[in-house]
Amino acid sequence: MIKTTTRKKIEILMDVPLLRSLRDLAIKNGVRGYTVLPTLAGGGDQGRWRDDQVTGGAGSKVVFATIVKEDTADRFLTALEPLLDEYSLIVTITTVEVIRGDNF
Amino acid sequence: METLLSPVILFFVLGALAAFAKSDLSIPEPLSKALSLYLMCAIGLKGGILVSDNGMTVDLFLAAIAGLVLSCLIPIGAFALLRSFGKLETTNAAAVAAHYGSVSVVTFVAGNQLLTDAGTPPAGYMIAVLALMETPAIIVGIFLARRNTGQAFQPGQDLLRETLLNGSVVLLLGSFIIGLIIGKDGFAPVSPVFETGFTGLLCLFLLDMGLVAARRLRHARNLTLRLVTLAIVFPIVNGTIGTTIGAMLGFDIGTATTLGILAASASYIAVPAAMRLALPKADAGLYLAMSLAVTFPFNIIVGIPFYTMLAKLMV
Numbered sequence: 001m002i003k004t005t006t007r008k009k010i011e012i013l014m015d016v017p018l019l020r021s022l023r024d025l026a027i028k029n030g031v032r033g034y035t036v037l038p039t040l041a042g043g044g045d046q047g048r049w050r051d052d053q054v055t056g057g058a059g060s061k062v063v064f065a066t067i068v069k070e071d072t073a074d075r076f077l078t079a080l081e082p083l084l085d086e087y088s089l090i091v092t093i094t095t096v097e098v099i100r101g102d103n104f
Numbered sequence: 105m106e107t108l109l110s111p112v113i114l115f116f117v118l119g120a121l122a123a124f125a126k127s128d129l130s131i132p133e134p135l136s137k138a139l140s141l142y143l144m145c146a147i148g149l150k151g152g153i154l155v156s157d158n159g160m161t162v163d164l165f166l167a168a169i170a171g172l173v174l175s176c177l178i179p180i181g182a183f184a185l186l187r188s189f190g191k192l193e194t195t196n197a198a199a200v201a202a203h204y205g206s207v208s209v210v211t212f213v214a215g216n217q218l219l220t221d222a223g224t225p226p227a228g229y230m231i232a233v234l235a236l237m238e239t240p241a242i243i244v245g246i247f248l249a250r251r252n253t254g255q256a257f258q259p260g261q262d263l264l265r266e267t268l269l270n271g272s273v274v275l276l277l278g279s280f281i282i283g284l285i286i287g288k289d290g291f292a293p294v295s296p297v298f299e300t301g302f303t304g305l306l307c308l309f310l311l312d313m314g315l316v317a318a319r320r321l322r323h324a325r326n327l328t329l330r331l332v333t334l335a336i337v338f339p340i341v342n343g344t345i346g347t348t349i350g351a352m353l354g355f356d357i358g359t360a361t362t363l364g365i366l367a368a369s370a371s372y373i374a375v376p377a378a379m380r381l382a383l384p385k386a387d388a389g390l391y392l393a394m395s396l397a398v399t400f401p402f403n404i405i406v407g408i409p410f411y412t413m414l415a416k417l418m419v
Binding site for chain 1: 323
């Protein structure tokens with residue numbers, strides 16, 4: 001059986017213009033690797049949105065995903081807390097099993 | 105009527121009708137992005153070449169100053185009306201006001217095309233005025249929001265980058281400078297790409313704009329009748345002021361109309377991105393619906409012919 005390690009996976013749905021700031025915050029708090037995923041469309045309390053490049057991506061959203069150790073996750077999420085309400089971020093945290101745990 | 109039956113306008117109407125009819129017609133996003141880059145590049149180059157032909161004139165500096173002043177003052181008047189008549193709270197009023205102080209590149213491009221087709225092309229330097237008018241309103245809008253909510257204005261590095269180095273501003277100004285450097289002779293080899301296909305690609309882009317604007321209107325929430333009224337009153341008033349200033353400064357019909365178009369148009373590229381960073385509590389659905397779904401179609405279908413008629417009366 002292949003050896004796995006337990007890590008935390010954090011996924012954040014955010015407006016495209018915020019991506020750069022959030023990536024810098026993640027790196028500052030110990031995140032070593034991340035992936036940015038595109039989204040097509042969605043909806044919620046604030047209405048519907050869709051990826052439309054006509055508005056230069058201002059109405060578009062992306063998902064920032066990272067897998068980290070538990071202490072790094074705590075540090076990053078504490079730093080993120082003041083931004084949660086202000087920028088209406090949607091954050092999910094999942095416990096995952098990864099192969100080659102030293103990489104995360 | 106001639107303007108309304110131009111292919112550029114008809115494709116815009118087609119897009120809007122298709123979206124209202126809930127057709128599945130759509131332009132792929134990467135193509136839409138590529139078309140917008142192409143249009144900005146082409147219009148920047150053309151402006152630069154015209155200025156390289158005519159040289160730097162006093163009119164260029166007068167138009168730049170007029171544009172800058174309009175861009176700084178329009179948000180202040182708009183903010184007051186949005187608060188009083190529009191019943192918007194401070195943050196939303198400031199965010200919407202910033203959009204009306206800034207400019208819409210596509211309205212400019214469409215106006216430029218229609219004026220050129222009518223034999224009254226604007227001066228090439230108006231592209232520089234367009235680029236200059238993109239950003240001051242963002243600063244004024246943020247200032248209005250922070251001043252009225254008591255928050256200190258602390259522009260982050262990202263906001264500065266978003267404001268000053270926004271892709272559309274960089275491409276417009278960059279292409280304008282390239283046009284200045286290469287002149288008419290240098291443009292000849294690339295003109296098949298940037299000139300021959302221009303109107304056709306503009307039609308495709310406006311088809312997409314029609315789809316996006318109408319869909320935005322269909323899904324707009326919090327867009328009250330008062331705000332729709334303001335989204336129509338703002339371009340009429342600002343466009344009249346801009347055209348009048350252009351006529352008073354002694355510009356030709358095309359250039360005076362274009363100053364009116366710039367004053368009347370509302371941004372939906374540079375400002376929304378900056379507002380998402382600076383005023384995240386402002387309702388993006390609201391300011392995009394006003395600028396993109398109401399003011400933009402109004403300017404394309406009614407505004408541009410109206411400002412042209414005004415300019416013809418005054419010049």
